[in-house]
Each structure stands twice: as structure tokens, then as C-alpha cells.
Amino acid sequence: MRVDIVSIFPEYFAPLDLSLIGKARANGTLRLAVHDLRTWTHDVHRTVDDTPYGGGPGMVMRPEPWGEALDALAPPEVHPPRLLVPAPTGARFTQAMAHELAAEPHLLFACGRYEGIDQRVLDHAATRMPVTEVSLGDYVLFGGEVAVLVIMEAVTRLLPGVLGNVSSLDEESHAHGLLEAPMYTKPATWRGLDVPEVLRSGDHGRIARWRRDEALTRTADRRPDMLASLDPATLDKRDLAA
Numbered sequence: 591m592r593v594d595i596v597s598i599f600p601e602y603f604a605p606l607d608l609s610l611i612g613k614a615r616a617n618g619t620l621r622l623a624v625h626d627l628r629t630w631t632h633d634v635h636r637t638v639d640d641t642p643y644g645g646g647p648g649m650v651m652r653p654e655p656w657g658e659a660l661d662a663l664a665p666p667e668v669h670p671p672r673l674l675v676p677a678p679t680g681a682r683f684t685q686a687m688a689h690e691l692a693a694e695p696h697l698l699f700a701c702g703r704y705e706g707i708d709q710r711v712l713d714h715a716a717t718r719m720p721v722t723e724v725s726l727g728d729y730v731l732f733g734g735e736v737a738v739l740v741i742m743e744a745v746t747r748l749l750p751g752v753l754g755n756v757s758s759l760d761e762e763s764h765a766h767g768l769l770e771a772p773m774y775t776k777p778a779t780w781r782g783l784d785v786p787e788v789l790r791s792g793d794h795g796r797i798a799r800w801r802r803d804e805a806l807t808r809t810a811d812r813r814p815d816m817l818a819s820l821d822p823a824t825l826d827k828r829d830l831a832a
């Protein structure tokens with residue numbers, strides 16, 4: 591997978607050199623390039639923003655530098671990337687979207703700052719590539735960089751070979767529409783608290799049942815919205831009895 595990120599704060603993405611994402615870059619699974627939007631400015635002050643038409647607080651990111659950046663990173667003669675634009679107005683980023691993005695050959699992230707990017711940048715880009723505005727959730731950040739870090743982690747871990755233990759993808763929260771069961775490791779007793787006996791029983795059928803029951807209970811307690819949208823076909827009669 592190829593990923594290009596455009597930002598006025600390229601140093602924000604230093605963490606993408608670390609850990610499993612860093613390894614994915616080193617072995618070629620992920621080809622990531624971070625670009626400074628100011629590369630595509632031509633004035634002495636390298637200006638990327640201006641006052642909003644119609645008035646209002648703050649500044650808006652000028653279209654010209656973005657237009658030149660997207661032209662350079664998504665030239666018309668090459669198969670277009672999927673353009674992702676983090677914004678509070680975007681579609682909620684979910685694990686399902688992470689899987690969708692992990693299947694894309696080329697992602698191009700546009701990180702806005704100030705009050706956002708001139709709308710014409712997205713409208714013009716949409717004439718020649720798929721454009722998705724995406725939001726992490728219902729709160730307001732300073733800009734898109736943090737969202738790109740989150741999306742990059744969620745997507746990269748789904749790429750083949752990145753996670754050593756692929757089976758962990760099957761059981762993790764949101765994989766089957768449920769939160770995962772609590773996890774324990776040694777020692778069996780810690781500060782007077784015991785690991786649930788079933789997990790030390792060696793009875794894999796009981797363990798699987800216990801974990802499923804815990805996942806259902808947790809999801810019902812903490813995320814009833816997830817339970818409401820669960821595909822009934824994924825529930826068996828023992829789940830309904832839980």
C-alpha cells in the first residue's frame with residue numbers, strides 16, 4: 591500500500607517511523623511519504639491560509655497550494671488514489687472503514703488546519719478521484735493530523751504480515767460487532783484478585799463460552815448501540831440465553 595500525507599506539520603508524523611508501522615515501512619508493506627503543503631506555495635511567506643468569504647472567525651486554507659499538491663501526488667495520467675480528508679463534518683471512522691481502506695492500493699490524506707480547507711479543493715478533486723471526508727468522533731480537534739495517525743494505525747494493522755498473530759484480529763473489539771472479553775495473564779493471584787477459574791481450566795469450550803458471554807455483557811452495558819446494530823444471524827441460542 592502506498593500512502594501520501596499532506597500537512598503543514600509534517601513532523602506530526604514522526605510516530606509513523608516507530609513500532610509495527612515502522613517495520614511495515616522498512617519491509618515495503620507500507621510505502622509512506624509525508625509532504626509539507628508549503629512545498630506548493632510560491633510567496634516569500636509561504637502562505638497557506640486567508641480570511642473566510644462571508645466573514646466569521648478564523649482562517650481558511652487557500653485552494654491554490656492544495657490544488658498543486660493534489661496534482662503532484664495524484665497526476666491525472668496515473669490511477670487515482672482515494673483522497674481522505676479528516677473533518678468534524680466527515681463520516682464516522684469505523685473498523686469497517688478501516689478494512690475498506692486497507693484494501694486500497696493508494697491513500698492520499700489531506701490534513702486541514704485553521705477552520706478547514708476551501709471546499710473547492712474537495713469539489714475539484716472529486717472530479718477525478720474518490721474523496722471521503724472522515725471524522726474520528728463528535729469532538730473538535732485542532733486539525734486533521736491526529737485523525738490521520740489514528741486511521742493509519744487502524745488500517746496498517748490490517749495489512750497482510752503486519753500483525754504477527756493474525757487470529758487476534760478475529761477476537762478483538764469491533765471485529766464481530768462486540769467488545770472483547772477481559773484479558774488476564776500471570777500471576778494467577780495478584781493483590782488478592784484471582785484470574786477467573788474458567789480461564790485456567792484448559793477447557794477450551796468453556797473458555798470460548800465464557801469469553802462470548804463476557805463480550806455480550808460488556809457490550810450491552812457499555813455500548814448498547816453496538817448490540818442494537820448486531821446482525822442477529824451472528825447470535826446463537828446460547829447467546830440469547832446469556
Ligand SMILES: CN1CCC[C@H](Cn2ccc3ccc(-c4n[nH]c(N)c4C#N)cc32)C1
Nearest residue numbers: 676677702725726727729730731733734737
Ligand atoms: C472551530 N473549528 C471547527 C472546524 C474544525 C476546526 C479544526 N480543524 C481544522 C481541520 C480539521 C480536521 C479535522 C478536525 C476534527 N475535529 N474533530 C474530529 N473528529 C476531526 C477529524 N477527523 C478538526 C479540524 C476548528
